[in-house]
Amino acid sequence: NQTGNHLYMSAPGELYSSIDDGVTWNLSANYYCNVIAFDPQNDQIAYCGMGSEIMTTTDGGKTWKNIKTSGFAGNSQVSSITISAQGLQKMWVGSQSLLMSNDEGKSWTEHDNGLGAGHLELKLDAGENSTFYLEMSNGWLYRSSDTGRNWTLIEDRGSELEFNATGVEMYRALGRGSLLLSPDKGDSWEELSIPDAIFVGSNPHQPGTLLAVAPQCGSEAPIYISIDNGQTWSEKSGYVPCDRTRTFFGSDQGKRVYLVGNAFFSRSDDGGETWHRCGEDTKNGTPARY
Helix, strand or coil: CCCCCCEEEEECCEEEEECCCCCCCEEEECCCCCEEEEECCEEEEEEEEECCEEEEECCCCCCCEECCCCCCCCCCCCCEEEECCCCCCCEEEECCCEEEECCCCCCCEECCECCCCCCEEEEECCCCCCCEEEEECCCCEEEECCCCCECEEEECCCEEEEECCCCCCEEEECCCCEEEEECCCCCCCEEEECCCCEEEEECCCCCCCEEEECCCCECCCEEEEECCCCCCCEEEECCECCCCCEEEECCCCCCCEEEECCCCEEEECCCCCCCEEEECCCCCCCCCEC
């Protein structure tokens, strides 16, 4: 959730919940979630993409129920769930198309004019309620200025779109040792050199603060932080998760940071200066997804 203390972790056939920053975990449901999203106004409400279905909880993960949808293409896997910052009045689901609901998931309409088919992941511009960005599985990045009715391709390189805390600059990972930066919300892009590492996140509470991790994983792998928009980097020691490392931030001015992999995750309580491993896979190496 936004404070960073309520977490969900999913492994094959199981969903776990923690309400103490990942120190302890309890079984929440007997199924696997492709993706999980919290209601930004109420962390007791969350949504789980389970294959081609959407499950919801209103009691912090104690019980879950299937949303009975109308207009949802249930023959493709849910790849993303995005909820408006104003709450459940608007929700978007990415699968083989982009679908929007105005009634908490009871009915859905397609909003994918100008898009091709493929895995979709949607991100909202926090400063402009009508501007959306959508990433395809092939790396193409689209932008919509009319709440998703029409889309324009703005970049065909990179992955994992991130926003600066200022809401103007945007970033995309471009493989080992490089990063894409847009100073104008995607109108133009420039390539930056970074250490022998992979860009994984931008701190949404601290302008110009970026994180990158070494391509190897484990306790000896370095973590890099930039506080000047990627111009210079400092090396920190930590525990880099293996396989598709992603970054999540709490709302405490960006001090709480999680590096999440497919089998464990690391946590920092001081903005990335120091790290410790705070979770492992649930069953002897079984990959988990957060």
